[in-house]
Amino acid sequence: GQQVMQIPQYQHVQEGEDFTTYCNSSTTLSNIQWYKQRPGGHPVFLIQLVKSGEVKKQKRLTFQFGEAKKNSSLHITATQTTDVGTYFCSSGSARQLTFGSGTQLTVLP
């Protein structure tokens, strides 16, 4: 499977601050997906990016896929306590879907 590295591992922000997590690969990715896992919960699909340079928005969340399709980012504007959780990127060939190690976001009220 295609390996993806995710940074940072942990992020603490004050409520209202922005947050960004990055997903990087040494090889070209066919696509990338983002998932959110709330504490004590299961991963929930957020979005899939397929095209080079693609940008998608979901309310305060902005997802980008790099031009070279080797990296991706998830940016949250003005974080809220409901954004708490671990954000995973995933990618893979048709044979295997690999998840990054995740970024655990803590939002301080």
Next chain:
Amino acid sequence: DSGVTQTPKHLITATGQRVTLRCSPRSGDLSVYWYQQSLDQGLQFLIQYYNGEERAKGNILERFSAQQFPDLHSELNLSSLELGDSALYFCASSGGYTNEKLFFGSGTQLSVL
């Protein structure tokens, strides 16, 4: 509710024992994936089935095995359990043959004492 059902939710057992985890995918989904998540760890891909056939294998130990039945439900069998096998085991399903949006179950928390 993702539509993926995993049972049991919690399992406590002793080292050396064997357990079976069960997963029912969303209605209509043909692919089932199994993942292991240890404390503060990411999601480790174990194995994928598509319409009853094994399709991809990840870092699955030889002590672990899985299968998908004609009704598309899947079982993950863990044998000769060790303390290090304690983890949250997730099942996920998707509709297609290639990787796409996965729907995760709520997981089975396995504790090996």
